[in-house]
Amino acid sequence: MDQSRHAGAARRVEVPSKPAPSNAHKLKIDKVDDGIAFEVHVVPRSPRNEIDGIHGDRLRVRVNVPPVEGAANHAVCTLIARIFGVAPTQVSIIRGLVSRMKRIHVAGIEEARAREALAV
Numbered sequence: 001m002d003q004s005r006h007a008g009a010a011r012r013v014e015v016p017s018k019p020a021p022s023n024a025h026k027l028k029i030d031k032v033d034d035g036i037a038f039e040v041h042v043v044p045r046s047p048r049n050e051i052d053g054i055h056g057d058r059l060r061v062r063v064n065v066p067p068v069e070g071a072a073n074h075a076v077c078t079l080i081a082r083i084f085g086v087a088p089t090q091v092s093i094i095r096g097l098v099s100r101m102k103r104i105h106v107a108g109i110e111e112a113r114a115r116e117a118l119a120v
Contacts, residue, residue: 026057029114035090035107036114040080042100044072049079051118058101059118073097076104084109084117 029038039058046062053060063075073093081088084106096102106114 026054027059028057029111031111035109036111037103037105040102040104042076042102049075080104084114
């Protein structure tokens with residue numbers, strides 16, 4: 001019998017993609033008192049949660065949930081936290097709660113570490 005059909009079978013884990021290095025230098029990351037801040041362009045209702053490169057000077061973030069009752073915002077913060085290796089409570093949206101264009105704040109991280117995590 002096929003092992004993948006068992007209830008205890010391992011699930012496929014999605015690994016977020018990295019921004020393309022050719023235009024990654026365009027991402028503007030600002031240093032703030034307790035971390036960094038940067039702009040994102042959110043694409044809701046995507047097939048999977050992932051970082052999808054640079055859109056202008058913003059990080060393009062795809063999430064697989066609709067923008068209803070904060071679900072997409074929560075998915076964005078969770079994905080960013082996982083990429084940067086910080087707790088989800090360290091990631092917040094400081095502008096654009098009801099827009100695709102958002103400004104994200106990540107506490108407790110430096111720009112160099114952020115760029116390394118994004119492979120920029």
